[in-house]
Amino acid sequence: MTRVKKTAACPIGGVGVGGKWMFWIWYHLLSGTKRFGELQRLIPGASRQMLTQELRELEQVGVLRRKVYVQVPPKVEYSLTELGWQAEPVVRQLEAWGRWYGEQVHLEFDWMVSLGGKWTFWLWYHLLSGPKRFSELQKLLPEISRQVLTLELRKLEQMGVLYRQASSGEETKGAYALTELGRNSEPILRQFYAWGRWICEQLDLDYDWPVLDEPVVRAS
Numbered sequence: 686m687t688r689v690k691k692t693a694a695c696p697i698g699g700v701g702v703g704g705k706w707m708f709w710i711w712y713h714l715l716s717g718t719k720r721f722g723e724l725q726r727l728i729p730g731a732s733r734q735m736l737t738q739e740l741r742e743l744e745q746v747g748v749l750r751r752k753v754y755v756q757v758p759p760k761v762e763y764s765l766t767e768l769g770w771q772a773e774p775v776v777r778q779l780e781a782w783g784r785w786y787g788e789q790v791h792l793e794f795d796w797m798v799s800l801g802g803k804w805t806f807w808l809w810y811h812l813l814s815g816p817k818r819f820s821e822l823q824k825l826l827p828e829i830s831r832q833v834l835t836l837e838l839r840k841l842e843q844m845g846v847l848y849r850q851a852s853s854g855e856e857t858k859g860a861y862a863l864t865e866l867g868r869n870s871e872p873i874l875r876q877f878y879a880w881g882r883w884i885c886e887q888l889d890l891d892y893d894w895p896v897l898d899e900p901v902v903r904a905s
Contacts, residue, residue: 706731707739711769711776714749717762730798743769744886763886768887775880782873789866794882802827804837809846809863810878813871814848816862846870 690783706728713719713727724736731739743749748769754760779801783797804826811817811825829837838861841847846867850860 705798706735707743708776709777710736710739710743711748711765711772712780714765714769715773715776718762720760720762724763730795748772766883771887772880772884775876779873779877782870786870789875804833805841806874806877808834808837808841809867809870810874812847812861812863812867813874816860818860822861841867846871 691724697878709728710724711862713724719727721736721740724740725733728736740749740751744751744763747766749763749765752762752764754762779797787795807826808822811822817825819834819838822838823829823831826834838847842849845864847861847863850862
């Protein structure tokens with residue numbers, strides 16, 4: 686397969702092949718072939734331009750196929766390829782977990798859209814290995830600006846995922862740590878990460894941003 690492009694995260698995350706609506710495109714195509722207008726109705730938050738862009742990217746990497754019918758008015762249909770269908774178990778699990786998460790925070794909250802943000806997944810994942818100061822997170826994610834990092838941390842705090850430690854010793858004072866909800870999400874985050882690596886191998890993409898500080902495995 687021709688190498689398409691490099692990716693830094695799972696293809697349904699914002700840093701990788703696509704953007705924040707990619708998960709929902711993938712999820713809705715699990716129920717069968719869809720026309721563009723149908724996808725627009727199912728994903729009303731996505732602009733026409735953004736939906737077109739993300740459909741094109743999924744097509745380029747071999748996850749979905751686009752079939753054009755020669756007729757008036759023109760008709761275009763989208764469906765999953767074999768590779769797209771192979772992801773069905775994890776996509777359905779992520780959707781179920783997103784609903785569970787929304788129930789925990791008692792908010793009208795689209796978890797998968799938020800996780801599609803460019804840095805959200807990586808901040809959450811790095812904190813699985815323990816509390817970290819702002820400067821530590823900057824070193825782990827050198828491409829993120831100070832301003833964006835501040836905004837992303839604030840967003841994760843609003844999501845109920847992390848908090849800033851007020852006082853727990855000089856080494857961790859002011860560090861960011863996961864809440865119980867954030868820690869309880871570890872299994873799905875690990876699966877998300879592992880699946881990203883697997884699908885990039887299938888697509889012959891470089892998964893070139895490994896997590897260097899793997900969390901310590903807890904004793905059962």
